[in-house]
Amino acid sequence: MTNKVVEKLIEKTYKELSQAKKPQERSRISNTPNGHIFLVAWSNASLLRIFVRRFTDLLPKSEYRLKSQFDDNTRSVVANIEEGFARPTTSEYLNFLGYSRASLIEGKGDAQRSLQDGFLKPVPGSSLKDLEIDLSDWHEALKRSVISKPMEVKGNYRNLEEAKGKRQSPVKSYKFLYPPxxxxxxxxxxxxxxxxxINKTDWHLRRLVESLEEKLAREQKFYQVEKARFRSNLRLR
Known part of the structure; x- marks a missing residue:
């Protein structure tokens, strides 16, 4: 057989034999099917989506494009984190986090344009603390609203009444049992x-990407080392 054919056979055999030896992708392992809920980036992005829905509901009808775009890109931040976490490989996960961060930056631009157009008020020095929102407490409340728990600690829909023929926005009616x-x-x-x-969410996303890039590099190094070891063993036989 030619060297090229031998190389292909070696490659195929290696993949078959080494399949079970590949390290588990521990960033995917979770005690619940919703492992992404333990990510701070996800909880922050979820809060941002709620903020945006509250804000865009008050925009004039003429700003329907801004409303649609702002709602969509902040929803995309959350959705891409969720889908990326469910992907089977680290490289796919990283791709979706990239989509998430791109949507976040797009949302930041919409916030800046909303300020410039006079729809979003500036209050220098204002912060989440003024709203009595602690991001750690919010994260715990959000997790409880997702994980199945007894009703006394579970978020639920309330007052979903018909008003003028239209149902209230769920984002206004859903209670996370976190008053702020x-x-x-x-x-x-x-x-x-x-x-x-937005900046805090971006920081956590970048940290998550960095940790996954390091993990991917370790996986690739492991593959190359095992590949070389396998070829060496074949030559010795």
Whole structure:
């Protein structure tokens, strides 16, 4: 057989024999089918989506394009984290986190344009603390609303009444049992609060990407080492 054919056979045999030896992708392992809920980036992005829905509900009808785009890109931040976490490989996960971060940056641009167009008020020095929102407490409340728990600690829909022939927005009616968010009013949101949350979400996304890139590099190094070892063993036989 030619060297090229031998190389292909070696490659195929190696993959078959080494399949079970590949390291588990521990970033995927979770005690629940919703492992992404333990990611801070996901909980921050979920809060941002709620903020945006509160804000865009008050936009004039003429700004339907801004509303649609702002709602969509912040929803995309959350959705891509969720889908990426469910992907079977680290490289796929990284791709979806890239999509998520791109949507986040797009949302930051929408916040800036909303400020420039006079729809989002600036209040220098304002922050999440002014809204009595602690991101760690919010994360715990959000997890409880997702994981199946007894009703006394589970988020639920309330007051979904028909108003003028239209159902209320679920994002207004759903209760996370975290008062600072459940009672949040759009008028309380400021440009500075949006930017603070966006920047913190971006920081956690970048940290997550860095850790996964390191993990991917270790996996690739393991593959190359095992490949060389396998070829060496074949030559010795």
């Amino acid at each position: 968010v459940d009672n949040l009013k759009a008028e309380d949101l400021t440009y500075e609060v949006f930017i603070e949350l």
